Amino acid sequence: MLHMPRRLLASLAFSSILGSGPVAAEMTKSLNINGTTGLIDMPSGEAQDDATFSFSTAFVGPISRSTISFQITERLSGSFRFQTWRDWDTLFPGAASKYNNRSFDIRYQLLKEGQYLPSLTIGLIDFSGQGVFSSEYVAATKSFGDRVKVTAGLGWGRLGSYGSIGEVFGDRPPLTNGDNGTPNADQWFRGDAAPFAGVEVKLTDTWTFKGEYSSDAYLLEDDERGLIERDSPFNFGFEYQKGPNTRYGIYSLYGTEVGFVFHLVLDPKSRATGGVMGAAPVAVKARPPRAADPEAYDGGWVTQPDAGPLLRKNLAKRLAVDGIIIENLAYTAKTVQIRIRNNRIDAGSQAIGRTARALSHVMPASVEVFEIVPVVKGIGASKITIRRRDLERLEFAPNNATLLRERVTITDAGPLPANAVGDSNLYPKFRWGLRPDFRMPEPLKGEAGLRLSASYDFRPGLVLSGAVYGRLVGNVDRSGNPSSSVLPHVRTDGGRYSKFGNPGLERLTLAWYARPAPDFYSRITVGYLERMHAGVSGELLWKPVDSKLALGAELNYSKQRDTDGMLGFDEYDYDVVTGHVSAYYDFGNGFLGQLDVGKYLAGDIGATVSIDRVFVNGWRVGAFATVTDVSAEDFGSGGFDKGIRFTIPLNWALGDETTRNFSTTLRPSTGDGGARLNVDGRLYDSIRDYHSDALDPEWGRVWR
Amino acid sequence: MGQGVAVKAMIRLTAGIVALALLGACGSEKAEPSPIGRAVGNIAKATVSRVKARRSGAVAATPAPVTRADLEKFGLPILRAVIKVRGADAFLTMSDAKDNVVTWATTDGTTFTLRDGILIQTRGLGPDLMSAQVPSLGALLTNGGTYQRIYYQLGDNDQTTRRTYDCTVSVVGKETIEIFSRAHSVTRISEECVRPKESITNDYWVEGSVIRKSRQLASAGTGFIEFERVVD
Numbered sequence: 001m002l003h004m005p006r007r008l009l010a011s012l013a014f015s016s017i018l019g020s021g022p023v024a025a026e027m028t029k030s031l032n033i034n035g036t037t038g039l040i041d042m043p044s045g046e047a048q049d050d051a052t053f054s055f056s057t058a059f060v061g062p063i064s065r066s067t068i069s070f071q072i073t074e075r076l077s078g079s080f081r082f083q084t085w086r087d088w089d090t091l092f093p094g095a096a097s098k099y100n101n102r103s104f105d106i107r108y109q110l111l112k113e114g115q116y117l118p119s120l121t122i123g124l125i126d127f128s129g130q131g132v133f134s135s136e137y138v139a140a141t142k143s144f145g146d147r148v149k150v151t152a153g154l155g156w157g158r159l160g161s162y163g164s165i166g167e168v169f170g171d172r173p174p175l176t177n178g179d180n181g182t183p184n185a186d187q188w189f190r191g192d193a194a195p196f197a198g199v200e201v202k203l204t205d206t207w208t209f210k211g212e213y214s215s216d217a218y219l220l221e222d223d224e225r226g227l228i229e230r231d232s233p234f235n236f237g238f239e240y241q242k243g244p245n246t247r248y249g250i251y252s253l254y255g256t257e258v259g260f261v262f263h264l265v266l267d268p269k270s271r272a273t274g275g276v277m278g279a280a281p282v283a284v285k286a287r288p289p290r291a292a293d294p295e296a297y298d299g300g301w302v303t304q305p306d307a308g309p310l311l312r313k314n315l316a317k318r319l320a321v322d323g324i325i326i327e328n329l330a331y332t333a334k335t336v337q338i339r340i341r342n343n344r345i346d347a348g349s350q351a352i353g354r355t356a357r358a359l360s361h362v363m364p365a366s367v368e369v370f371e372i373v374p375v376v377k378g379i380g381a382s383k384i385t386i387r388r389r390d391l392e393r394l395e396f397a398p399n400n401a402t403l404l405r406e407r408v409t410i411t412d413a414g415p416l417p418a419n420a421v422g423d424s425n426l427y428p429k430f431r432w433g434l435r436p437d438f439r440m441p442e443p444l445k446g447e448a449g450l451r452l453s454a455s456y457d458f459r460p461g462l463v464l465s466g467a468v469y470g471r472l473v474g475n476v477d478r479s480g481n482p483s484s485s486v487l488p489h490v491r492t493d494g495g496r497y498s499k500f501g502n503p504g505l506e507r508l509t510l511a512w513y514a515r516p517a518p519d520f521y522s523r524i525t526v527g528y529l530e531r532m533h534a535g536v537s538g539e540l541l542w543k544p545v546d547s548k549l550a551l552g553a554e555l556n557y558s559k560q561r562d563t564d565g566m567l568g569f570d571e572y573d574y575d576v577v578t579g580h581v582s583a584y585y586d587f588g589n590g591f592l593g594q595l596d597v598g599k600y601l602a603g604d605i606g607a608t609v610s611i612d613r614v615f616v617n618g619w620r621v622g623a624f625a626t627v628t629d630v631s632a633e634d635f636g637s638g639g640f641d642k643g644i645r646f647t648i649p650l651n652w653a654l655g656d657e658t659t660r661n662f663s664t665t666l667r668p669s670t671g672d673g674g675a676r677l678n679v680d681g682r683l684y685d686s687i688r689d690y691h692s693d694a695l696d697p698e699w700g701r702v703w704r
Numbered sequence: 705m706g707q708g709v710a711v712k713a714m715i716r717l718t719a720g721i722v723a724l725a726l727l728g729a730c731g732s733e734k735a736e737p738s739p740i741g742r743a744v745g746n747i748a749k750a751t752v753s754r755v756k757a758r759r760s761g762a763v764a765a766t767p768a769p770v771t772r773a774d775l776e777k778f779g780l781p782i783l784r785a786v787i788k789v790r791g792a793d794a795f796l797t798m799s800d801a802k803d804n805v806v807t808w809a810t811t812d813g814t815t816f817t818l819r820d821g822i823l824i825q826t827r828g829l830g831p832d833l834m835s836a837q838v839p840s841l842g843a844l845l846t847n848g849g850t851y852q853r854i855y856y857q858l859g860d861n862d863q864t865t866r867r868t869y870d871c872t873v874s875v876v877g878k879e880t881i882e883i884f885s886r887a888h889s890v891t892r893i894s895e896e897c898v899r900p901k902e903s904i905t906n907d908y909w910v911e912g913s914v915i916r917k918s919r920q921l922a923s924a925g926t927g928f929i930e931f932e933r934v935v936d
Binding site for chain 2 (some may be wrong): 169268269270271273274275277278279280281282283286347372395396397398399400401402529590616617698699700701703704
């Protein structure tokens with residue numbers, strides 16, 4: 001390309017990361033110190049914008065709270081909170097000095113704000129935990145102009161503990177141990193009810209004043225434990241909004257304490273960079289009109305012996321720019337089938353578009369049909385068939401993505417064509433990497449370390465791979481104490497694995513992926529499957545390319561590994577056969593559901609329900625719950641296994657093309673019941689990316 | 705006090721992560737440099753150059769002005785694109801031409817595609833114009849003419865979103881403009897486009913039947929781009 005004066009061109013490259021849309025004028029739907037939509041300590045009737053994902057952390061005297069909230073739908077939102085009370089031994093010398101608690105909230109907006117009607121929300125706080133933070137509420141919020149919002153509500157539980165108007169719906173029964181970790185439905189909206197209220201005034205574009213009358217008497221912290229003095233029901237303070245994503249607050253609380261809060265508010269639906277970054281594609285190459293150059297359309301080139309290697313080489317050069325590798329190339333005079341491995345572009349449709357553009361440059365004019373088969377773990381995931389004429393005609397057409405999709409078919413990958421030209425340099429292939437890794441098993445607790453991984457592809461679908469992880473810094477549990485669980489310690493000895501197995505061998509497996517029949521995918525994995533267990537795992541998945549439903553079955557035999565991160569099995573004399581049948585369903589709008597029924601690691605039998613909301617850009621937020629025949633007492637403090645999980649793609653924040661992401665699962669408590677093997681490379685998520693239910697929502701990127 | 709410990713732990717953890725990010729990653733797959741490392745690198749570079757500029761007393765680095773002779777010596781058609789809100793200013797060369805559709809590219813992989821000088825696509829800007837229904841040059845040159853204009857871009861969650869405007873063309877009058885010390889007598893044309901709660905105006909300076917200069921909306925996130933056809 002032409003070298004232009006660089007000083008003038010550089011500006012375009014750099015400034016393109018700065019652009020972002022104007023900030024909306026309406027008042028922020030603000031969050032409270034509990035990380036949920038509300039005032040200071042009290043909730044409000046509002047809801048966040050659909051899909052808002054927020055992380056909040058607040059410090060009030062000896063109490064700290066960290067909360068992750070997600071606006072699941074326009075009206076429904078959920079929160080997971082991690083709370084620590086320090087100085088817990090103030091009145092009880094000898095007691096533990098710290099008390100930790102994790103809780104779930106859920107809230108539903110019954111009414112959206114109208115011209116006269118306020119928004120109205122009903123919510124449950126800490127609805128399934130040990131009850132130390134439990135309350136229920138209804139709250140209404142009305143805005144007046146674009147600067148003032150007024151909230152009033154009625155609370156139960158903690159929110160009914162000050163200024164009560166009496167028991168509206170009867171007595172609140174105490175929690176028993178058996179309730180622990182299960183929804184405490186007997187208590188909801190029972191006992192004393194008390195009103196609360198507050199006001200929010202927008203002072204400038206960045207500063208907001210908030211004041212509230214709190215109905216939480218802080219009985220636990222003040223009367224029972226003497227952690228704080230609560231003298232006043234009035235809280236007030238200021239909040240500062242810095243950019244669209246961060247908000248800081250400072251408050252006077254209870255008449256005695258100063259509180260600080262920080263909110264990070266993210267919108268998974270829109271990128272921090274305002275759009276998909278990365279270099280422009282090459283233009284589609286136009287063929288000469290047939291009438292003008294009929295010879296160009298002659299198919300005689302297929303008989304040339306060097307045609308295959310040459311085309312392959314030219315294609316590989318063009319596709320390498322986008323991190324796309326050619327697994328196989330097969331052609332006739334009229335049709336080409338290219339099997340690609342997409343290593344970098346996060347949207348499958350964009351990788352398909354780039355491949356089609358490259359084909360338009362390299363394939364002789366007689367080739368009319370492009371078949372693109374994305375290969376995942378050595379197996380074809382689907383076949384996207386594009387007519388070359390459509391590509392040429394629609395390149396500059398208005399709404400070209402939609403028009404192209406109408407003319408493209410997505411079908412089962414089918415077998416590898418007999419005349420496929422492979423690349424003898426692709427297999428066997430050794431790869432290795434040394435990468436930093438960050439894990440966050442609970443809010444504000446995490447560790448960072450290095451992972452050395454390597455893999456050896458013998459042939460497509462047959463991979464030997466392993467990883468060693470070493471922690472460098474972190475504050476996760478590594479006490480080294482065995483857990484007190486009465487079940488086999490299939491998960492709860494994590495602290496021992498962290499302490500004794502650093503660095504440790506995480507995985508060392510031989511995996512074989514295959515397509516035994518159309519619409520069927522299989523996996524067999526043998527070896528050190530995960531940090532705590534080793535054995536053999538087999539999986540079969542049925543997933544037609546255009547089906548919203550998928551069915552799967554998994555069967556495993558595993559032995560528990562030693563905690564030292566080495567190869568032995570001496571510490572635990574434990575082996576088990578586990579297995580599940582699974583159903584997966586795509587509900588549309590990005591909601592994926594999964595049901596697994598089977599036998600879990602501790603030998604317990606039960607079912608797991610999970611639901612995830614996935615976004616085109618790779619964001620994913622979900623929740624799961626497992627109920628098995630293990631009793632709540634045996635499971636431990638959480639009652640049953642449940643949690644939330646989320647994935648944040650790095651390209652969302654950085655605007656780059658990369659498939660790397662940050663992913664974590666948070667549980668209120670870890671037990672040994674309801675545990676499954678963490679096998680790498682489960683089939684559904686690998687395959688689905690290139691099926692129509694995943695490609696269609698992101699199809700707009702085919703021309704990107 | 706305990707609070708201090710928690711904050712300290714967090715700071716330590718963050719410092720560790722940043723250190724790791726700076727270390728980047730290494731391995732046999734060279735195609736994937738660490739994006740965090742690169743972003744941090746970019747920011748560091750930008751900061752360094754700003755600090756340097758401040759030290760040397762300059763308000764901003766002002767490059768020597770480019771002259772027409774500089775541009776003509778390449779012997780290639782050149783289009784200048786300016787995005788004011790981003791402070792971006794670039795000279796583009798043709799990377800593809802099919803009939804009346806020309807794609808112009810920067811050296812760093814940003815492209816602008818124009819049909820008869822009317823913007824129909826951008827790539828590499830982030831909030832790109834993915835495709836557009838635009839008037840023909842003939843319609844644009846017809847005083848009082850009306851038509852529909854549709855912009856397609858990737859909106860929330862990468863979904864194709866459309867904005868439809870009703871547009872009216874008006875000929876403002878004859879003008880003489882200067883582009884890199886060459887005078888052009890042009891007809892100024894104003895294209896006013898409205899949709900509920902929004903109106904935009906694209907401006908064109910037409911010399912004969914060539915759009916010599918224009919100011920056209922690309923997308924909501926990018927705003928307006930000014931084009932000057934510097935060298936034919």
